[in-house]
Amino acid sequence: MTPEEIHASIYTMGQKARKAAHSLSLLSAENKSSILRAMAQGLRDSSAAILTANAKDITAGSSKGLSGALLDRLRLDAARIESIAAGVDQVADLPDPVGESLETVTRPNGIIIEKVRVPIGVIGIIFESRPNVTSDAAVLCLKSGNATILRGGSEAIHSNKAIAEALQSGGEKAGLPEGAVQLIPFTDRESVKVLAGMDKYLDLIIPRGGKGLIETVVSLARMPVIKHYDGICHAYVDTAADQDLAVAIIDDAKTQKPSVCNALETVLVNKDIAEAFLPKLAQRLQVRGVEIRGDEATLAILPNIIAASEDDWSTEYLDLIISVKVVASLDDAVAHINHYSSQHSEVIITTDAAAAARFQSEIDSACLFHNVSTRFADGEEFGFGAEIGISTDKLHARGPMGLKELCSYQYRISGTGQIKDIARQSGL
Amino acid sequence: MTPEEIHASIYTMGQKARKAAHSLSLLSAENKSSILRAMAQGLRDSSAAILTANAKDITAGSSKGLSGALLDRLRLDAARIESIAAGVDQVADLPDPVGESLETVTRPNGIIIEKVRVPIGVIGIIFESRPNVTSDAAVLCLKSGNATILRGGSEAIHSNKAIAEALQSGGEKAGLPEGAVQLIPFTDRESVKVLAGMDKYLDLIIPRGGKGLIETVVSLARMPVIKHYDGICHAYVDTAADQDLAVAIIDDAKTQKPSVCNALETVLVNKDIAEAFLPKLAQRLQVRGVEIRGDEATLAILPNIIAASEDDWSTEYLDLIISVKVVASLDDAVAHINHYSSQHSEVIITTDAAAAARFQSEIDSACLFHNVSTRFADGEEFGFGAEIGISTDKLHARGPMGLKELCSYQYRISGTGQIKDIARQSGL
Structure with a gap:
């Protein structure tokens, strides 16, 4: 396809999505739930077609030499399709975030100002290999009254198309507006550029994937981007910690x-407490097969571990490796975290409430835990029902991002003829 | 200055601002209020210096041939400086938005999740001629715990520098952290580019000015931008309207x-109602000297007015000109507004509550009024105390943007040792 054809094709999708967003904003909570259930059924009904399409992606991936782990992320089977469909049913059952009154104020002049939650409009999602994202992202956006334009990676293109078609054909039977869920049916790199520049139709863009993808979208986007960067999460073990905990x-x-x-x-x-605590920690981590990389003071206590380099403090291992540092004080821990953290999640372990309060108010991260595992930084665990991701941004949505965070708000003001120029209130 | 020097200078400011933001986040509400009062006093104490600097801008502006209106916007006198200082005192007296608990949830596993309002961090403000913005923007950001980097227009550079210095020297006496309020002391165009690319230090950028400035910032910015575009505001006069109202x-x-x-x-x-209503409206607007531009149906009723062109429906006149169109129904009014509006503010005039409810829920604009003048779309009128502007964006802040909208939030989670792997809860 030529760049002009890509541009024309994506702008046509944008126009349709904008129209669909208006239709979606008028649907009742019941309408949307029954559409979502029909979409889940669509996935089940199209299970065979989805598996055939997925087989094509797996064959192409194998011959391109994708790693076993990547092929596994790509692979669908009957159970995985059922689990995707069950996820859609779950979203159907969640409370509708749209239309909720957030605040009502009556002003001294008698005007009543109501702040109401409304959909954002049209959301673009750019994602990499996992085909389940096609469904997850589309249904969360739909539940919150938004139209979506999805752009998946080339490795999963056949699977993504089959899943999108299943969602559309299922949803149509229950009144899914045309253009509410659209997948860009090609994966030319130009499409990311066009999508990111289409602020005429797109209100928000969410890149889901590696740092490279997010960076590209950030530098191209003309509309707001919500970023889900990596998590360099820290634990601080205070002097007053329950060490077993x-x-x-x-x-x-x-x-x-x-x-x-x-x-x-x-x-x-x-x-x-380093001398008492570190051997206990090392013993447990050894059982789990975790490699420890320590600073000098840690090495002095645990001589058999690896020395940490400066890079270790800013590395997201995503693996059974951990870096350990001895700090002089809570202040030093706070300073280290504010310097090296990706502002995702941190935990203090202490029985000292004042220390916990300082940790939780002086660190600039989305989630600050006290005596709780950072693994609870998650939309489900927060009670959001589902999440589209965990935002490392500070604007609009921070931390776990659920249905409410996929919404905007609007002010509805009513009165009895209030005008600004009071001198004129009685007419000319 | 070379581009490299500009880059180095602005990055140094960014680094200082980040450090200041951390200090600001630790200040109490009382600390910030007394700093703000000292800043107001700083403006009063430096009144003579500000007027001298302003005279330089006025002289330069006159010889550059700036229009009378622009020169008037630029001109300061003792009364205007006092009014800027009084504005700072007012902000000092507003309630502190930081630290407020927005929501607390206890989950079935016992963890307690508190959502707390926190500052955003470092905010960049790019603005055009009016020198009072230097003070207004800086103090609203400071009150909400944020550091600011200001970049004003070349016409007001001497005034802006004098005002920034007055704010800094006044504030320092009461403990204003170094780097909390910084003005870029030069106006090379390159500085906008560097600022918009500095996502390492800047959490948000707010361009205040014309469409050209906003467009430039949108295309360059790597961090969130909150846009205050124009207001193409509509009134719809329903069949059931009180016509005098x-x-x-x-x-x-x-x-x-x-x-x-x-x-x-x-x-x-x-x-x-067009035939009954339009002559009454025309009569009043004529008294006020307003030029009416009407569609064909309006012209048929008011033959002496000017014919509207397609462009009129998307023009923000900012002048005594108004476009008038006869529509067949509420649906047509909604469709026209959703097509041509800049999504700022619209009003329906009707005694029919159902029509008002449809108008207020089917139009995708920030503020939807019922029987109230659109002039009330304003932070002061909404009870926000002050506003940094009116956002035409849908993410983070929509409509009047006050101190709360200059904040982010953070989750503080506490527990008693909850871990994700329940099977391991009792140890190894």
Whole structure:
């Protein structure tokens, strides 16, 4: 396709999405739920077609030499399709975020100002290999009254198309507006550029994937971008820590699922307890097969570990590796975290409420835990029902981003003829 | 200055601002208020220096041939400086938005999640001629715990520098952190580019000025931008309108201050009442000296007015001109507004509550009024105390943007050792 054809094709999708967004904003909560259930059924009905399409992606991936891990992320089977469909049903059952009255104020002049939650409009989602994102992102946007334009990676193009078609054909039966869920059916790189420049039709763009993808979108986008960067999460073990509890939390946060953004990467230990605590921690981590990289003071206590380099403090391992540093004080821990953290999630382990309060108010991160594993930084765990991701941004949405964060608001003001120029209130 | 020198100078300011933002986040409400009062006093103490600097700008502006209106916007006198200082004192007295608990949830597993309002961090403000923006923007950001880097226009550079210095020297006496309020002391165009690219230190950028400035910032910025575009505001006069009230509201919204973004630009009149209503409206607008530009149906009723062109429907006149169109129904009014509006503010005049509810829920604009002049789309009128502007964006802040909208939030989670892997809860 020529750049002009790509441009024309995506702008046509944009125009349709804008029209669909208006139709979606008029649907009742019941309408949207029944459309979502029909979309789930569409996935089940198209299971065979989705598996055939997925087989094409797997064959292409194998011959392109994709790694086993990547092929596994790409692969669908009947159980995975059912789990995607069940996810859609779950979203159908969540409370509708749209139309909720957030605040009502009556002003001294009698005007009543109501702040109401409304959809954002049209959301662009750019994502990489996992085909389930096609469904997850589309249904969360739909539930919150938004139209979506999806742009997936080339590795999953056949699967993505089949899933999008299944969602559309299922949804249409229950009144899904045309253009409400659209997938760009080609993966030319130019399409990212066109999408990111289309602020005429797109209100928000969310890149889901690696740092390279996010960076590209950030530099091209003319509309707001919500970024889900990496998680360089820290634990600080205070002098007043329950040390067994500290071991359990660090163990869980590092090893329960090391490949995710809310997993722990660095432990800071107060010097006053380092000698007592570090051997206990090392013993547990050894059982789990975790490699420890320590600073000089840690090495002095745990001579058999690896020395950490400066790079370790800013590395998201996503693996069974952890960096450990001895710090002189809570202040030093706060300063280290504010310098090296990706502002995702941090935890203090202490029985000292004042220390916890300082940790939680002096660190500029989305989620600050006290005596709780960082693995709880998650939309489901926060009670959001589902999440589109965890924002490392500070504007609009920060931390776990659920249905409410996929909404905007609007002011509805009513009165009895109030005008600004009071002198004229009685007419000419 | 070379581009490299500009880059180095602005990055040094960014680094200082980031450090200052951390200090600001630790200040109490009382600390910030007394700093703000000292800044107000700083402006009063430096009144002579500010006037001398302003005279330089006025001389330069005159010899550059600036229009009388522009020179008037630029000109300061003792009364204007006192009014700027009084504005700072007012902000000092507003309630502190930082630290407020927005929501607290206890989850079934016992963890307690508190959502707390926190500062955004470092905010860049790029603005054009009016020197009072230097003070207004800096103090609103400071009150909300943010550091600012200001970049004003070349016409007001001497005034802006004098005002920034007055704010800094006044504030320092009461503990203003170094780097909390900084003005870029040069106006090379390169500085906008460097600022917009500095996402390492800047969390948000707000361009205040014309469409050209906003467009430039949007295309360059790597961080969130909050845009304050123009206001193409509409009134719809329904069949069930109190026609005298409609005349009064349209008169007020158009003529009380035509140069502002919440002034009215287009009136849509239902065909069923057009013949009765339009002559009354025309009579009032004629008294005010307003030029009416009408569509064919309006011309048929008011033959002496000017014919509207397609361009009129998307023009922000900011002047005593108004476009008028006869529409067949509420649906047509909604469709016209959703097509031509800049999504700022619209008003319906009707006694029919159902029609008002449809108007207020089907139009995608920030502020939807019912029987109230659009001139009330304003932070002061909304009870925000002060506003940094009126956002035409849908993410983060929409409509009047006050101190709360200059804040982000953070989650503070506490527990008793909750870990994700429940099977391991009791240890190894």
